[in-house]
Amino acid sequence: MRIACPYCGPRENGEFSYLGDATPVRPSLEQGVDAMLDYVFLRDNVAGEMQELWYHGGGCRAWLKVTRNTLTHEISAVEAARGAGAAKVGKR
Amino acid sequence: MSSQSHRLASGGLIDRSTPMNFTFDGKPMTGYAGDTLASALVANGVRLVGRSFKYHRPRGILTAGSEEPNALVELRSGARREPNTKATTAELYDGLEAASQNRWPSLRHDFLSVNQLASPIFVAGFYYKTFMWPAALWEKLYEPLIRRAAGLGRAAEAPDPDSYEKAWAHCDVLVAGGGPTGLAAALAAGRTGARVILCDEGTQFGGRLLSDGGEIDSMPSGEWAAKALAELEALPNVRIMARTTVTGVYDGGVHSALERVSDHLPVPPAHTPRQRLWRIVARRSVVAAGAIERPIVFPGNDVPGVMTASAMRTYISRYAATPARRIALFTNNDDGWKTVEAALAAGLAVAAVVDSRAEISAAQRETARGAGFAILNGAVDRVDGGKDGIGSISVALAGGARATVEADGLAVSGGWNPALALTSYHRGRPKWRNDIAAFVPDSPPPGMHAAGAANGSFGLAACLADGHAAGASAASDLGFSKSAGKASSAADAPETPLSPVWHVAGKGKAFVDYQNDVTASDIELSAREGFQSVEHLKRYTTLGMATDQGKTSNVSGLAIMAAVTGRSIPETGTTIYRPPYVPTSMGALAGTNRGEHFHATRLTPSHHWAEEQGAVFVDTGLWKRAQWYPRAGEKDWLESVTREVRTVRSGVGFCDVSTLGKIDVHGPDAGAFLDRVYINTFSTLAVGKARYGLMLREDGMVYDDGTTSRLAEDHYFLTTTTAKAGPVMQHLEFCRQVLFPELDVQLTSVSDQWAQFSIAGPKVRDLLREIVDPEEDLSNEGFPFMGVREVALRGGIRARLFRISFSGEMAFEISVPARFGDALVRNLMRAGEPFGIIPYGTEALGVMRVEKGHVAGPELNGTTTAGDLGLGKMMSSKKDYIGRTMAGRDALTAPDRQVVVGIRPTDKARRLRSGAHLIPMGEMPEPSTDHGYVTSVCFSPMLDQWIGLGLLARGRDRIGEVMRAHDPLRGEDYDVEICNPVFYDPEGGRQRG
Known part of the structure; x- marks a missing residue:
């Protein structure tokens, strides 16, 4: 498998490490333990397209948001994951 | 001879x-x-x-x-x-x-x-x-x-004395197979200017042409193949790889291929590997892997002398070697007859042709008449013979009569199965074609196209046309607009259709899978016992599970199961494959990563010097660290380590701690960032000061620890444990990029940039005065505990000095650019000679940290909280940080959690070992009475006995309790006393000076 890093170009998957679902947003302290439990432990088992976090540790050290189909492994988009998990200010 | x-x-x-x-x-x-x-x-x-x-x-x-x-x-x-x-x-x-x-x-x-x-x-x-x-x-x-x-x-x-290697290659079009189809495909794609890689598992290109001859473009096919190869060799954009089998296809157009570089030589030449495993990234691929002739299943079909028809004529025509003097053919198709022609051309006798089809062409009848052999319409239902070869061949004739054929070789053709394995590696299920009674590729991986015999087009003319079209369209898909040239042509003779024959019943063992000895009756038994699905059939009988992956047996086995259960073959199922296509040696998979090259080795800046001193090294991750420095006359490691500890505690010693992860944190928000990743606060740390920090995982468990110093308003220098250097960097980048993008902060790994030494012992200042510029004030007032600053060394090199202590002694850590590490260590030894300086290794480091009750890897084991480690007071309540919410969960703050305690055997002479379980006195050791365990131990020279740290339920309330240390693994059982984990200098006076 190869991932097209937006900074380094297409690179082999050995340069990357996988984290998981890119959609959970880190709750603020005020949201409490239930929201944090969801954030830390609960994940959907997606069959199909999902957004995933990959780390280009063997390259530019960018965290990437990779749109990948878990059934076909087809990667349709790769972008920087900047702010993907950031708590949305004012939305508690 | x-x-x-x-x-x-x-x-x-x-x-x-x-x-x-x-x-x-x-x-x-x-x-x-x-x-x-x-x-x-x-x-x-x-x-x-x-x-x-x-x-x-x-x-x-x-x-x-x-x-x-x-x-x-x-x-x-x-x-x-x-x-x-x-x-x-x-x-x-x-x-x-x-x-x-x-x-x-x-x-x-x-x-x-x-x-x-x-x-x-x-x-x-x-x-x-x-x-x-x-x-x-x-x-x-x-x-x-x-x-x-x-x-x-x-x-x-x-x-294995030979070497192996791995390599990458990139191309536009990969052609797997160098027969007529593959050559045609490579020519078509190569002529357009596309970068082509053509692989064939054999030494010579041409595939079946090498055995079957024929004419292409009005020339002998061998001549055509040589010309095609010459044209390909002349194209600079085409790479030809012989002895190379394409063994797999992975996501994103990555193909694996095994090149047998030196297997054809007694010993690989110097600097040449035995085999090379390729990863070929191809934008398009053409599978021109041909087809595999299938045997027919009948009793005695494994007697030596029974051969597939195509193999027999390969031996005769390509190798001029005769498997038999007098051959018979059992076929259900016209292709098998080519073996008769080859045998006759070589002057061999043909005993008979047993053809399951009633319809025999006039030309075939003419051949039989001319050569004087009989055509028997029927099926071979038994071959007798054994280790000396074929005895006799029994034939059941279509009308019910029987015949016997005398021959010493039997060529068998049951038709051809496209070699479609590559096309099914992404779970593309092949589809059944009745006209050729075979599966053909369907839904191959993206960018892959099967052509020629691999796609069920068996005639030479069809292969050439199909190969050309596949190569041309792959190239034009990719935007190569130059002409693919003219397709080569051949004439295919009209054929009488094949009539499927899978299994001829009779007395005796009829083999389906030769390698795993699976017979037709095994498949019948499997059906009777209810294992009728293909997946069950395979696992119950082991059909197709040998190293040949059932290349000659899977389809026949499926057909027999279909017949037994009264279903059609496609109803019964399909068979797909997994890579690799051919057995691949462990050597090729390992490549150069074997022995000491299994992984990279990292050497500390003082490594070569330590080697000169005769240090004993230990592998910690990729690092080699000096474990202890034996001296002449010391009888074991314990004696050396004890000396090192005593010398540090009474004089001065130093230890290379360059393996710690080091991260520069820069930017106006650096302090705010550290506040969010550590449980304690760093934004308030004064410039010129260091602080011990603890990080949690988001689930509330301790992740890592280390000291972080503030070198400037917007510049912190963070250290991690040796083991977590990489993971912490990744974690911090995650926090910075994904969670807190609003913070203006940058991270730089500087682990390899700095050589860092811990210098410890009561005489440390005396030593430092010898190497640090005399202008620098190293007194308690001028350089207080946890102070940090850049200093000039004698000679002008700038160094960073940190007054931090892991040993509990008066200590400094000094760091210099890595290239000065070796010089620094030699200078330390020279300058420290009057003070009796010694180097100490990781063992002595460990002993001193246990004596001081400092936690390390065995305690930071992923199941402990800050509270468990006795560091709960560090958790700030004034800010959010990674892990704060989850660390507050009931179970993580429960009073009966196992917490760090000190442990010492009540018998002072007793050795303590880690892993022993702590059981209350008078209780039987069992899970319910298992209250904790010993995590770290050492022989303490200062206490003159073995001591340890452990995790014990409600441990802080049990100081002074005597417990039973139960160690079933080593068969030990002894009493220990629970004590304060800080064994040595609990007031900390020594390090504060």
Whole structure:
């Protein structure tokens, strides 16, 4: 498998490490333990397209948001994951 | 020397001017360059080449390619001995040693062939049925017996002396297979300017053309192939790889290919690997892997001398070697008849053709008339014979009558199965085509296209057209607009359709899977016992599970199951494959990553100096660290380590701590960032000060610890443990990029940029005054505990000095650019000589940290909280940080959690060992009374006894309690006292000076 890093170009998957679902947003302290439990432990088992976090540790050290189909492994988009998990200010 | 009794006087693609000597089971024989081991054995009249896996039946050569299930031999000897190698693909070289397998005491007299007599117990599923009781005998009796009886070849017992490597290649169009289809595809794509890689598993390109001849573009096909190859070689954008099998296809157009660089040589040339594993990234690929002829299943179809028809004519035409003097053919299609033509052209006798079809062409009848052999409409239902070859061939004629054919070779053709494995590796299910009674590729991986015989187009004209079209369209898809040139042409004779024959019933064993000894009756039994799905069939009978992956057997087995259960073949199922297409050696998969090169080795800046001192090194992750520095006269490690500790605590010593992870944190928000990743606060840390920090994972457990210093308002220098240097960097980048993008902060790994030494002991200042510029104030006032600053060394080098202590002594850490590390360590030794300086290793470091009750890896084990480690007070309540919310969960703050305590045996002479469980006195050791365990131990020179740290439930309330240390692993049981984890200088006066 190869991932097209937006900074380094297409690179082999050995340069990357996988984290998981890119959609959970880190709750603020005020949201409490239930929201944090969801954030830390609960994940959907997606069959199909999902957004995933990959780390280009063997390259530019960018965290990437990779749109990948878990059934076909087809990667349709790769972008920087900047702010993907950031708590949305004012939305508690 | 054998006479090559079965070599034709002329013809073939062998080089008769280059004879090659080899041995088979110790017997000297001769072949020629261009031979495979199999063809050379055929030329020497060898029929019996091995014994079968389960029944130890005598077996001969069945095929002439990588689909071979029978002719598996051991090649070479000693450390290069290589078991289960296919004689049909092993190229002959001068001096080759080959040996048959799975026989004892000899191939001709095999003791375990008595297994045939016991065959009722060796039916499908015999493991599950026969060795059921008593269970205790499995380990001691059944399994060793089965393993001895059933193993094939013997692996070498010495390390492989050869080297292997891995390589990457990139192209626009990868063509797998160099027969007519592959050559046509490569030409078409190559002419457009596309970058093409053409692979073939053989030495020579041409595929079936090498055996079957024919005419292409009005020239002999061999001439055409040579011309095609020459044109490809002249194209700078085409790379031709012989002896290279495309073995797999992965996501994103990555293909694996195994190149047998030196397998055809006795010993690889200098600096040349034995094999090379390629990863080929191709934007498009054309599978031109051809097709595999399938045997027909009938009793005695494994007698040596029975061969696939195409293999027989390959031996005759390509290798000028005759598997038999008088052959018979059993076929259900026209292609099989080509073997008759080849045999007749070589001057061999043809005994008869048994054709299952009623309709025989006029030309075939003419051939039979001319050569004087009979055409029998019917089926071979039994071959008698054994280790000496075929005795007689019994034929059931279509009308019900019987006939017997006398021949010493039987060519069998049951039709052809496209070699579609590559197309199914992404779970693309092949589809059934009734007209050719075979599966053809369907839904191959993206960018892959099967062509020619691999796609079910068997005629030469069809292969050329299909290959050309596939190569041209792959290139034009990619935007190569230059002309693909004209397709080559050939004329295909009209064919009478094949009539499927899978299994001819009769008395005796009829083999489907030769390598795993699976018979037709095993499949019938599997159906009777309810294992009718293909997946069950495979697992119950082991059909297709041998190293040949059922290349000659899967479809036949499926067809027999379909017939038994009254379903059509596509209703019964399809069979798909997994990579690799051919067995791949562990050496090739490992490449250069073996022995000391299994992973990279990281050396500390003082490594070479430490080596000069005779240090003993320990692997910690990728690092080699000095563990202790033995001195003459010291009888063991403990004596050396004890001396090192005593010297540090009474004088001065230093330790290379460069392996700690080091991260520069820069930016106006650096402090705010650290506040969010550490449980304690760093934004308030004064410039010029260091602070111990603890990080949690988001689930509330401790992740890592280390000291972080503030070098400037917007510049922190963070250290991690050695083990977590990489993961912490990744974690911090995650926090910075994904969670807190609003913070203006940058991270830089500087682990390799700094050589860092801990210098500890009461005489540390005396030593430092000798190497630090005399202007620098190192007094308690001028350089207080936890102070940090850049200093000038004598001679002008700038260094960072940190007044931090892990040992509990008055200590500094000094760091200099890594390139000065070696010089610094030599200077320390020279300047420290008057003070009795010594280097100390990681063992002494560990002893001093246990004496001080500092936690390390064994305590930071992923299950402990800050509170468990006695560091709960560090958790700030004034801010959010990673892990804060989850660390507040009830279970993580429960009063009965196991927390860090000190432990010492009540018997001062007793050795303490980590891993021992802590059981209350008077209780039986069992899970409910297991209150904790010992995590770290050492012999403390200061307390003159073994001490340790442990995790104990409600441990802080149990100081002074005597407990039982129970160690069932080592059979030890003794009393220990629970104590404060800080054994030495609990007030900390020594480090504060």
